Structure formats: structure tokens, C-alpha cells
Amino acid sequence: MKKAYNINQLRDYSCLFSRSEVNRWIDNDFDSVNLKIRRYDDKIAKTTYLKYLKSVYKVLQKFYANEYVYKNEFLNQWLIKELGSEKSIIFNEFRLGKAVADLVMFNGCSRVFEIKTLLDKESRLNSQLEEYKKIFNEIYLIIPNSKIETYKNYHESIGLIAYNQEKKEFLLVRKAIKNHSIDTDSIMKILHTKEYRNIVKEYYGEIPICNDFEQFNVCKKLIEEIPQEELSKLFIETMKQRKIFNRFSSNYKEFNQICLSLNLTDKQKEKLFINLNSTIVY
Template sequence: MSTNDSVLTRVFTQNMLRSLIDEQNNAPLLDKIIKRYEISFDGEVKNEKVISEIYQYLGKSYRNEYFYKNTLLNKLIISAHRLKTTTALTEIPVAKSKADFIMINGKAVVYEIKTELDNFDRLETQLQDYYKAFDHVCVVTSETQAKELFVRFENMPIGIYVLSSKNTIRRLKEPLEYRDLLEKDQIFKILNKPEYESIIKQINGELPNVTPVNYYKECRRIACEKSIDELYPMFLKELKKRNKIDIIDFNQVPYALRFLVYFSKFQQSQLDALSEYLNKPFEGVI
């Protein structure tokens, strides 16, 4: 990533999204991007148009990690009408890595993103980490990098997806179930307290009666006594509840912002404030 392009990463972030609904003045940052990349408009435009045009620039010239994640969410979940039956998670720590994007439906699939701006130096280590907690793993990359990955992983269970030049998601290689590296301890570490307590209640019917200092350790012991085939489905069931989306009509959310809104946990009043901002005239210099 060049120094000149780093400013683009500041637009599509949770901090930026929250500043929009708090009515902070973001015009100087957007102005800077419009001028630097010579994005032009005809006459007065609304804030939504400005943000959408900057996103279009990303798609043509600088497909960063946010662009990949937003495309995955839009193509695999929102456009496929899976919002009610599917949960997406992002940046989930697994061992020494963080899973970029996880989609949970009947199964959980990890999508590791390698954009045109990335290299593959840590890829194999990352994939091995993901297999410690999930049994379906994919790499999503560009058309120019896909051939190298296909050759490298041709005889392995790893799936390969391509973000095409037309910004569609194409499956090059189907991920296969692989459980040989699953570790019960790594699975348990991903769960938050309400999630692992739910599992303990399913196993024991009640929570352990131990001192607070020994509580986590005892819960982990109980969970890890189950076989992988027993524990893994309970683990997925809890994760699927983690980011349940109920109130958002994504037809009312600009395509460019859907990933941010999905993971924002906004209340309806905040969504209304965002919509109000997007419909206001842009206050910068066009």
C-alpha cells in the first residue's frame, strides 16, 4: 500500500461510520480523497453519492480488505437472501491468527482474504490455525493470484474463491470438511462466557459450583471431555447466535456501507441518523 492510498482506509471503518451518525464534519477527509483521485460530480450531490463514488474507486483501483469483506457479505449473504438463516463473523481470533470472515449456516466456513495488496508469507500458518477450530477453510483472492494458490492447494481440502475483475465471487475450488487438526481447547477459547455457559448447561444441566478463580477452568474441563463430534455442533450453534440481525432492512443501506452496518450493532435510532446524514447535501467542495 502506498502512502498516497492509506487515506482510503480511513473511510470505511467503524469509527468513520459512527462519526457520520454523530454529525461530525467529515467533509475535509472526503474532500481530500475526491481531489487526490480526481473523482468528479455534476452539480450538488448527497453524502451517499460521495461515499458510493469513493467505494467505486476502490473497486476499480484499490481493492483493499474492506472491499473484499463487503463483497463477501453482499454476495454470499445479503444478495442470496440468507440473512435470517446465516450469521457472519469477522476478525475472530483463532490460535495466533484472526479469521477475516466466517459464514455460519448449516456449517461454518472461514474465508481468509488475500487481496492484490497482500503476499502469501503467513498463509499456510494462518490456515493451519483456522483448522484448529473450524472444519471448512477457504482463501479468497484476485484472479491474478488464484492460479498460484490452486497449484499450491490442489490436493488439499482448502477451498479457493476468486473476486473477479467484475467484482463477483467465483468458486474455483470447493472446500472439503477436514477435522484432523481440530482442538477442543482452541474451540473453547473462541466462546464468550454466555456461550460456553450455554454449552455447559446442555452437557451437565447446571453450571459448576466452584470458586470464581476455578470457574473458567472447570467449564473448559467439562466441555473438553466431550468428543469433537459432540462439541463442534454445540460450538457452531452458539456462534451462530452471536451476530443475529433482526431489525435492519439492507435494501435501505448503501451497498458500500453494508459490511460496516452489519457489524455495527446499531439501534434503530442510529440507523435513522445514518440515513438522515446520507440524504443531506455534501458540504465539501465539489
Template sequence: MAVNTTVDINNLRGLSKLVSHAAFKKLSAGTNQSAYIRRMKKYLGWEQMGEERPRTLEALIAEAYQTLCSHYRHEYIYKSRLLTDFVLKHYALEDTVLLNEFRIGSSIADAVLINGTNKVFEIKTELDTPERLTTQLLDYYKAFSEVYVFTHHTLAVKYFELLPSNVGLLVYGGDGAISEERKAISTTQYLDIRTMMGSLRKPEYLKLVKMLAGFIPEATPVFLYKACLETLQCFTSEEVQRAYHSVLKERISVANNQFIEEAVFPCYLNFSIYNQKLHKNSYLTLVNNLNKTL
């Protein structure tokens, strides 16, 4: 990535830790944000801002987000764009779930979208390398049918040459817009029932088995997982996949969707809000923190 020489790379790295899902979750969990504000000011060069300084924490984070968009597009920037500039433009949230950091086999997908279709997004920013990409793609096809690599437009040719033709390519344009440069081809021959079941929580895989077989096998707790897997293997991988996606769609949060659709929070927070369990107290804490004067 071509980083502006007037912006210190160490400050950008520091900012990237403050503009992240983990950091934003903390903003909704506690009222004392003095250390967060102090670090944000340091990395943004507060003393050099003069009269143009942000006046609230919300505005300070917005300044940091825009700085990172321009000079250090780390993973959270891509995920934020994926939700606001791709998912919200093409899908209805009431019938769509976007999963963050979803484990599939030995890999963790950056994002998974389930609607009438299903898509895995592997993000490769300008800060990443293609290392492990082949292994990741093989894992993703064990549970999902469409796989995309999401990368910067300056890397598009590189990934076109690296990727198999069935893998789609999403591109982060120079203007920040997202375009689908190559559509993924649905691929189902690698589906693996063990991998699908292994990616679910216990209540979910029990629901999956009940949905397909009509019963949950009788077994001691130690052998229940094995008995469920044996039951699922009586069905085709395509049948299991359809039910598997149906179970995952039950993770849709009506409350979080409402926050996004009503633009309750700034757009840079959308991805984090979407992936939080934001209760009344945490909602009020986050609102109060964002409104803090500096």
C-alpha cells in the same frame, strides 16, 4: 495490483481508510462529518470533477467505493462483496451468521459463516502476501471444518499452488462477481476444544457448557474457566463443535438482517451495518449524514 496511473496511490490509500467498517461506524455515531467530507473530497479530486460532482454524502461515498473497486481493492471491498454477492445469494440471513474479525487461537479470521455448514474465509487481496497463511489455516481448523481463501482472479493460480487440497478457493472475478473455484473439503481431525472455548465470550462458553453437560460447574471466579474447560473435555471435539456453532449462531441480529434484506442502506454499507449495533438514534444519525448535501 495494476493501479490506474491517473489515480494517485496515496489518495487511494486515503480513500480506503474512509471506506471501511471503522469509518462507517463513525458515520452513525456523530453528526459533525465535516472533516470526513473534506478528506473524501480531497482524495477523490473534487476540484477536477466539475459538474459531475456528487450532490450528497451518500453519492460521494458511492463514488469513492467504485473508485476503490476499480483501482484499490482493499479488504473492506472483499468483505462487502462476500456478503452481498456470495452470502446473500446462497444463504438465508435468518439462519446464518457472518462474523467479522473472529479470533481463533493466535489468528484472526477475516470472516466466519455459520449456517447448517461452517466456513472460514481468509481474504488475500492483491495488496496482501501469503505470509502467515500456513499458521492461519492451522488455527482455523481447530474450530471450523471448511476453510476458504478469497482472492482476486489474477492470483488464483498462485493460491492453487500454495494451498492444501482441502482448502477451498473463492475468486473475485474481473467483473466483480464471486465464484467458488474449488470447494473446501470438510476437515475435522484438527478440532481443538480449548481453542473453541477460548474464542467465546464468558456468557457464551457458560451456555456451551450448560448445553452439553446440563450444568455449570461450581468454582470460584478464578477457577471457573478451567472447570468449564475440564467439563467440555468429557465430550468429543465434534460434539463440542456442534454446540459451539449453535452458540455462535445466537449472535444473529434480526434488526440488522432486516436493514439488509429491505435494502434500507446503499449496498456498500451492508457489511458494516450487518456488524454494527444500530439503535434508533444511530440509525437516524446515519440516515441524516448520508443525506447531507455537499
């Protein structure tokens, strides 16, 4: 590992940990990786793509802690520990309204984690937080250690988790204050037809007889009558039923976040890492 890297090289490296790249690796296409090797690392000893990419990740971790590094390290160091005995589920880039949450976790409560690196601006944060307050029990900002004072100014109910890049670890700065209110309009935009019908059936014991054109409005009206705290619990249990593949690897921990992003099955992951273990040919 060098003592310093050109910013263009670091940006080039960061592009390797993207959804489109990983899809190419699954298809055994390493043209883009080979291009980076020829451009920056043509003196490397004979090795595998896996070992090369692991070394690239270490470079990013030390010199260019972008959103992928933050997400992946937070997933490995923090969220995976919460996937214990209680059934939990983690979503990547969870869309609600005009906002897209970086990471969302449903277990005993609903939590959203919004990442703000040194490369990010704060301009959209207030509107994002307003969307999150409509849905989640707890909201956390994941921020650089050097930005704690800046983000402390946001509402005291927002939790803060700081990332120390030198130590490569996260610290809980401020715990989020739990909120049980939930906005019906917002969850109805998230729920699938089968899901909101199941919530109605779970709470009322039956689904009212109505045609396909009426069911959304009928179910929405009934869901609005469910007490907020009970609705929050029903929403969490509903989201935990979605088919998300949350099995993570300690051997390939550099790739856990991208596998989550693509929602790869065990079979797809197996194919990915078989391909990555092939010897570099560029």
C-alpha cells in the same frame, strides 16, 4: 468516472471506508470527506454525501480492489444469500489465537473466509490456516482471479473462491473439505463464561457445583470429553446466540461491510444514512 487515477488518490479514497470515518459520519462530521472533495473533486455538481461516497466506491471497485471492496462484495454477492431461513450469523474480524479471520459465518456449519488481495503478502498465511483448522468446519481463501494457481498449492482441504475484478463477481474454484475436529483449548479462549457453562449444561444436563475459581477448569475438562462432532455443533449453536446485527441493505450495499464491522444497530444505521443524505457543504 475517469479512465485512470493517481495511486495516492485511490489510497485516499480507500481511507473513507474505515471504522473511524463512519463513526464521524454518525456524529455528522464530514471534515475528512470534504477534504477529499476539495483535493480531488472540487468540480463535482451539487449532490449528497451518500451519492458522492457511492461514486467513490465504484472507483475503488474498478481501480483499487482493496480488502474493503473484496469483503463488501463478497458479503453482498455470497454471504447474504446464505442468511436465509436457517438462523445464521456473520462475524467480521473474528479473533482466535494470534490470528484474526476476515469473515466468519455460523449456520449449519462453521466457515471462515480469509481474503488475500493483490496487495497482500502470503507470509502469515500458513500460521493463520493452522489456527483456523482448530475451530472451523470449512476454510476458504478469497483470492484474485490471477492468483488461482499460486493458492492452489495450499492444502487441498482449503476451499478457493476467486474474484474477477473485471466482471465484479466471485467464482467457486474449489470446495472446502469439511472437518469436524475441534480444539478445546482454542474454543475455550473464544467462549464467554456463560457460553461454556451453557455448553456443559446442554450436553450433560447440569452444571457441576464449583466456585468461580474452579469453573473454567472444571468446564474445560467436561467439554474435552464431548465427542468432536457433537462439540462442533454445540459450539456453532452457541456462537449463533451472540448479539450481532446482521440486517443488510440493498439500497446502501456499498456500506454493508462497514456496518457489520461496527455492529451497528438499526437505529444507528438510520442515523448514519440520514446524515449521509445531507447536501455536501465543503
